[in-house]
Amino acid sequence: MIEIPHSQKSGLGITASHQLTSWLREQNLSLACTTYQTNRLFFISGQANGRLKVHERLFDKPMGLYGLGENLYMTSRYQLWHFSNLLRNGEHYRQCDRLYVPRTAYTTGDVNAHEVVVDDSQNIIFVNTDFSCLATLSPDYSFVPLWQPPFISQLVAQDRCHLNSLGQGDQLGLTNGVTFNDLFFQGNEIRYNGQTLAMLNGINTSTLTEDAFISI
Known part of the structure; x- marks a missing residue:
């Protein structure tokens, strides 16, 4: 400091x-x-x-x-x-x-x-x-x-997916000004601007509502 x-x-x-x-x-x-x-x-x-x-x-x-x-x-x-x-x-x-x-x-x-x-x-x-x-x-x-996303094959210092946020409890965190309306849901994936933000095992993300997210 x-x-x-x-x-x-x-x-x-x-x-x-x-x-x-x-x-x-x-x-x-x-x-x-x-x-x-x-x-x-x-x-x-x-x-x-x-x-x-x-x-x-x-x-x-x-x-x-x-x-x-x-x-x-x-x-x-x-x-x-x-x-x-x-x-x-x-x-x-x-x-x-x-x-x-x-x-x-x-x-x-x-x-x-x-x-x-x-x-x-x-x-x-x-x-x-x-x-x-x-x-x-x-x-x-x-x-x-x-934990690492399933599509990350190696832990190397290459910032391969720009992972920058996490959720805690029953809600998913959104940061950098991203809102629920900016998201696209496909299968078990949550996508934004052509990139995968999250993959939720056993969950059809199209059933998620805005209440499942929180801005952080």
């Missing part, structure tokens, strides 16, 4: 929808998001004065971000980061009720990791895009593969 000294900070302009600040306050929530184009992790919330409160930190190519309880998990170019909140209920730090600090950075190497989740057994699972598989962490290796 890199924090830029104030004297070196460049101007950062942020615009938002007119009602975003008031909506954040009404819902009593904040947003966390990453942007690999500018290498930033953002925390965004509303203030009583009607202005946005924005915190940013620099990471090398931050990508997937997953929240679980008081913890956050984030993929980046070479590491998978684990953050945890230090504040107890009722505590504040600089008017904020959450203070996420980096606890662990797992080195995966440059595998072009995208989305990340934590399963019911507390295993960290991430999309290893370069090796076209879902993977987990290992103390001995950069990663351990868990």
Whole structure:
């Protein structure tokens, strides 16, 4: 993690929808998001004065971000980061009720990791895009593969299908602006723009409805 000294900070302009600040306050929530184009992790919330409160930190190519309880998990170019909140209920730090600090950075190497989740057994699972598989962490290796599409014959760093997302539970995740209406269903395949996004064993995908998907 890199924090830029104030004297070196460049101007950062942020615009938002007119009602975003008031909506954040009404819902009593904040947003966390990453942007690999500018290498930033953002925390965004509303203030009583009607202005946005924005915190940013620099990471090398931050990508997937997953929240679980008081913890956050984030993929980046070479590491998978684990953050945890230090504040107890009722505590504040600089008017904020959450203070996420980096606890662990797992080195995966440059595998072009995208989305990340934590399963019911507390295993960290991430999309290893370069090796076209879902993977987990290992103390001995950069990663351990868990699953790969049946049409991927070898685990090689060639980004053969640009696997970049995963679903958890009873819903399938859609990312990069893809919507249900963009999809084409054929047999057990879910296709988009001429490419196979997923193959569901034993399921006729034409029976799927929009409720089976979630945007992530």
